[in-house]
Amino acid sequence: xxxxxxxxxxxxxxxxxxxxxxxxxxxxxxxxxxxxxxxxxxxxxxxxxxxxxxxxxxxxxxxxxxxxxxxxxxxxxxxxxxxxxxxxxxxxxxxxxxxxxxxxxxxxxxxxxxxxxxxxxxxxxxxxxxxxxxxxxxxxxxxxxxxxxxxxxxxxxxxxxxxxxxxxxxxxxxxxxxxxxxxxxxxxxxxxxxxxxxxxxxxxxxxxxxxxxxxxxxxxxxxxxxxxxxxxxxxxxxxxxxxxxxxxxxxxxxxxxxxxxxxxxxxxxxxxxxxxxxxxxxxxxxxxxxxxxxxxxxxxxxxxxxxxxxxxxxxxxxxxxxxxxxxxxxxxxxxxxxxxxxxxxxxxxxxxxxxxxxxxxxxxxxxxxxxxxxxxxxxxxxxxxxxxxxxxxxxxxxxxxxxxxxxxxxxxxxxxxxxxxxxxxxxxxxxxxxxxxxxxxxxxxxxxxxxxxxxxxxxxxxxxxxxxxxxxxxxxxxxxxxxxxxxxxxxxxxxxxxxxxxxxxxxxxxxxxxxxxxxxxxxxxxxxxxxxxxxxxxxxxxxxxxxxxxxxxxxxxxxxxxxxxxxxxxxxxxxxxxxxxxxxxxxxxxxxxxxxxxxxxxxxxxxxxxxxxxxxxxxxxxxxxxxxxxxxxxxxxxxxxxxxxxxxxxxxxxxxxxxxxxxxxxxxxxxxxxxxxxxxxxxxxxxxxxxxxxxxxxxxxxx
Numbered sequence: 001x002x003x004x005x006x007x008x009x010x011x012x013x014x015x016x017x018x019x020x021x022x023x024x025x026x027x028x029x030x031x032x033x034x035x036x037x038x039x040x041x042x043x044x045x046x047x048x049x050x051x052x053x054x055x056x057x058x059x060x061x062x063x064x065x066x067x068x069x070x071x072x073x074x075x076x077x078x079x080x081x082x083x084x085x086x087x088x089x090x091x092x093x094x095x096x097x098x099x100x101x102x103x104x105x106x107x108x109x110x111x112x113x114x115x116x117x118x119x120x121x122x123x124x125x126x127x128x129x130x131x132x133x134x135x136x137x138x139x140x141x142x143x144x145x146x147x148x149x150x151x152x153x154x155x156x157x158x159x160x161x162x163x164x165x166x167x168x169x170x171x172x173x174x175x176x177x178x179x180x181x182x183x184x185x186x187x188x189x190x191x192x193x194x195x196x197x198x199x200x201x202x203x204x205x206x207x208x209x210x211x212x213x214x215x216x217x218x219x220x221x222x223x224x225x226x227x228x229x230x231x232x233x234x235x236x237x238x239x240x241x242x243x244x245x246x247x248x249x250x251x252x253x254x255x256x257x258x259x260x261x262x263x264x265x266x267x268x269x270x271x272x273x274x275x276x277x278x279x280x281x282x283x284x285x286x287x288x289x290x291x292x293x294x295x296x297x298x299x300x301x302x303x304x305x306x307x308x309x310x311x312x313x314x315x316x317x318x319x320x321x322x323x324x325x326x327x328x329x330x331x332x333x334x335x336x337x338x339x340x341x342x343x344x345x346x347x348x349x350x351x352x353x354x355x356x357x358x359x360x361x362x363x364x365x366x367x368x369x370x371x372x373x374x375x376x377x378x379x380x381x382x383x384x385x386x387x388x389x390x391x392x393x394x395x396x397x398x399x400x401x402x403x404x405x406x407x408x409x410x411x412x413x414x415x416x417x418x419x420x421x422x423x424x425x426x427x428x429x430x431x432x433x434x435x436x437x438x439x440x441x442x443x444x445x446x447x448x449x450x451x452x453x454x455x456x457x458x459x460x461x462x463x464x465x466x467x468x469x470x471x472x473x474x475x476x477x478x479x480x481x482x483x484x485x486x487x488x489x490x491x492x493x494x495x496x497x498x499x500x501x502x503x504x505x506x507x508x509x510x511x512x513x514x515x516x517x518x519x520x521x522x523x524x525x526x527x528x529x530x531x532x533x534x535x536x537x538x539x540x541x542x543x544x545x546x547x548x549x550x551x552x553x554x555x556x557x558x559x560x561x562x563x564x565x566x567x568x569x570x571x572x573x574x575x576x577x578x579x580x581x582x583x584x585x586x587x588x589x590x591x592x593x594x595x596x597x598x599x600x601x602x603x604x605x606x607x608x609x610x611x612x613x614x615x616x617x618x619x620x621x622x623x624x625x626x627x628x629x630x631x632x633x634x635x636x637x638x639x640x641x642x643x644x645x646x647x648x649x650x651x652x653x654x655x656x657x658x659x660x661x662x663x664x665x666x667x668x669x670x671x672x673x674x675x676x677x678x679x680x681x682x683x684x685x686x687x688x689x690x691x692x693x694x695x696x697x698x699x700x701x702x703x
Contacts, residue, residue, distance in 0.1 A: 050442040052504040055691040059684045062433040064414050067404045071123035073397035079115050088685040101430045121167045151223050160245040166254035169218045179211035200268045201601040205241035206646040206678035229278045235263045249299045258299035268603045275299045302355040317604045320486035322522045338378050343521045353400040361391045363519035383423050389491045409491040410499045411443045442467030444503035451546045454538045461543050464499045464509040474554040479544045480511040481562030481569035488519040510547045514539035530611045533572050533626035559698040563587035575631025583701035584639040588650045591658040593627035599651040632661045638668040638701040644677035
């Protein structure tokens with residue numbers, strides 16, 4: 001009875017009470033010894049009930065996203081998707097949680113998707129997008145209760161919703177037909193199914209280009225006629241495929257909107273996006289970043305109207321240049337870099353309500369933390385800490401005292417947290433949507449190592465151990481090869497490459513932040529360009545070799561896995577691993593740099609990474625040296641190859657080429673093709689098959 005009481009008390013102290021001091025009071029610690037006693041009891045109880053996570057449980061976890069603080073600072077609106085494995089889909093709804101974390105309620109319950117929620121300026125209503133009547137449309141829900149009212153009935157649907165600060169207008173994006181269809185050009189052949197192009201790109205990410213362009217619209221809040229603010233333009237906003245509402249912003253007085261677009265004739269080879277200001281009343285438009293040749297994105301007006309903050313990359317054609325935080329002075333038109341002393345990529349950003357500082361998420365090594373930077377002098381500091389990514393949404397209360405953000409790590413999917421907007425403050429949970437499922441799931445042990453590279457530099461590396469790790473036993477090893485190619489191996493929680501699940505299946509995982517990844521300065525990040533098969537691959541081998549020296553690693557059971565540029569790494573290692581690995585898994589990997597150049601849709605990427613097209617004399621060396629297909633004669637190890645037919649970034653023919661090599665050479669190999677998927681596998685039943693095949697393949701192939 002005493003044990004149960006102690007457990008109950010600790011549960012209340014740890015989970016029910018927000019973990020922060022309120023109203024200026026100092027939080028009081030538990031009596032000496034009691035906290036440790038209670039924790040020990042809980043740990044003992046959890047160990048007795050602990051179990052290993054399964055793929056089904058992983059994919060059934062809820063996905064929390066997009067926190068938005070209410071105008072009065074008391075509530076946080078957020079979205080959550082609940083997977084439905086049986087029906088091979090998921091359902092999104094909107095929820096409210098109080099900023100102190102003590103109250104929560106569900107706002108929408110439609111069996112269709114409800115998402116993209118935004119507050120009215122007075123905080124009395126919420127507008128959102130819903131597919132309950134087909135294509136996404138705008139609905140408005142009164143906060144005090146009642147039914148949601150449908151505002152739009154636009155044939156192609158609505159996306160990227162926002163509410164004007166004066167409360168009078170909605171802004172949104174929707175497709176506009178600008179060009180003739182093939183059927184309109186050839187009405188006598190009405191049944192013909194043909195695509196005709198006279199320019200590149202002809203497709204993007206997972207869709208073929210057609211006669212429609214996504215434009216920016218405004219619409220009275222009560223409904224009526226929408227006005228196209230990009231009328232007659234054959235350009236789009238936001239940038240596809242990943243740009244969203246963060247690329248569209250209202251001025252504080254509601255008179256203008258800043259939006260991002262890439263209005264360049266050299267579309268396939270250029271990264272020159274700009275920020276445009278459009279007058280909501282008369283539609284006049286001007287470019288405020290003209291002459292800046294790289295990506296310019298994510299405009300954000302300061303609350304006092306003086307500035308527009310935005311993100312910018314300096315170098316033309318480079319998608320992975322340092323993402324800088326810039327300030328545009330609306331009085332003088334001058335643009336300055338605020339983050340000039342920070343050698344990291346600036347991520348999601350929000351203004352302080354007094355316009356004197358900005359808060360943003362950025363890497364700090366191999367984690368993502370929240371920073372604050374001062375407008376007057378560019379001085380910055382890190383406010384968060386720990387082995388977490390604080391990168392899934394960022395907002396601040398109107399009084400400037402409380403930050404809200406999503407937090408995750410290898411053992412935990414994103415949940416929302418809040419903390420005082422100062423350094424070293426302890427965060428408190430706002431959501432615990434997956435706590436009940438994960439409470440008794442055994443956690444993987446995470447270790448950070450710095451492993452020597454072949455040139456004497458150090459490689460930050462994560463090592464993830466099985467929950468019941470015993471150093472006296474032997475464990476198979478997985479070498480994880482990161483994609484991107486420029487994307488940090490940070491404390492993410494992936495629903496595909498999930499380290500907790502791999503560890504729970506009995507594998508030790510080594511995940512190096514090899515050369516060519518951000519988080520460790522731009523020089524380290526740039527080191528992969530035109531050297532894909534050079535030092536970055538040696539970094540992966542160095543991390544693998546370091547783990548092979550450990551007595552608890554089974555040297556006969558070692559797998560290399562990865563997707564996209566990580567899939568490239570797998571293909572390259574297959575021809576250059578000198579017997580280290582017993583199996584390989586490549587998902588949507590790049591196999592042949594020459595054919596990749598002719599089939600991918602973003603030529604600026606291959607031009608930068610390889611130094612130009614494959615027929616260019618100077619670039620030719622990179623294609624000959626770094627293309628995995630050049631080393632196919634060395635392939636001798638079992639390989640699993642996975643691809644999606646709708647992947648236009650790394651077309652599925654890359655995987656077909658590699659599979660042909662393995663089959664012709666008589667290597668044990670398997671090809672999995674997903675007809676409905678793109679660069680990622682997004683449907684839960686397809687994902688479950690992915691995991692079944694993945695663990696079966698690497699489990700049975702030993703040297």
